Amino acid sequence: MAWRPVIEYGRDFAFALTPRALWEGLQQADQFERWWPWLEEFRVEGDGLARGSVLHGVVTPPLPYRMRIRVELTRCEPPVAIDAIVGGDLEGEARLRVWGAGAGARVEVGWTVEMMQRPMRLATRFGRPLMQWGHDRVVEMTLRGLPPEFGYLGRL
Numbered sequence: 001m002a003w004r005p006v007i008e009y010g011r012d013f014a015f016a017l018t019p020r021a022l023w024e025g026l027q028q029a030d031q032f033e034r035w036w037p038w039l040e041e042f043r044v045e046g047d048g049l050a051r052g053s054v055l056h057g058v059v060t061p062p063l064p065y066r067m068r069i070r071v072e073l074t075r076c077e078p079p080v081a082i083d084a085i086v087g088g089d090l091e092g093e094a095r096l097r098v099w100g101a102g103a104g105a106r107v108e109v110g111w112t113v114e115m116m117q118r119p120m121r122l123a124t125r126f127g128r129p130l131m132q133w134g135h136d137r138v139v140e141m142t143l144r145g146l147p148p149e150f151g152y153l154g155r156l
Contacts, residue, residue: 005124006092007135010110013143016151019098019105023049023079025150032057035145038138051076061134065120089117106156109139 015022027049033042038060046053055071067089075083082096092113099106115121115131124131143152 003125005115005121006112007115007124007132008110008112009135009139010108011139012156013107013109014101014153014156015105015107016103016153017105017149018103019079019100022098022105022107022150025146029055035147036142037145038141046073049073049076049078049082059138061138065117065123067117067120086111086113089120090114091116104151104153 017025029042029044029048033039040058040060042055042057044053044055051073053073053076055073057069059067059069061067069090070087071094072085072087073082074085075081080098082094084094086092086094090113092111094111094113095109097108099108115124120131146152
């Protein structure tokens, strides 16, 4: 099997909010660029977090490249599940699952994406640890960028 520049990710996180309250907070797509400075040119085609909606944006991680992405929501079951197909400079699949955990929520996120830009493909081939580091920093910045009322408690 040929080598492919793929990043796989899967982690669980804890939140103080209930699954329903967390879902309602995430419906604020008009706030995403304010919460996450690494996200630019963000727009939604469709009805927010709903099956068939398409999210577009430019991701600028703490490394010298930019990625245009398109995320099509193929499954949306409030407040427990999202499945998506990722396209653009990253291609693959992503998922989000939410469970009640005491008075709060446990959130599992995961994806498998292939780098499509030639420089990113080369960087992944020869600098995978640096690419993984940049990827993991974007995830951390995403969670820490949420407003305090989301009650992000950390990684499980």
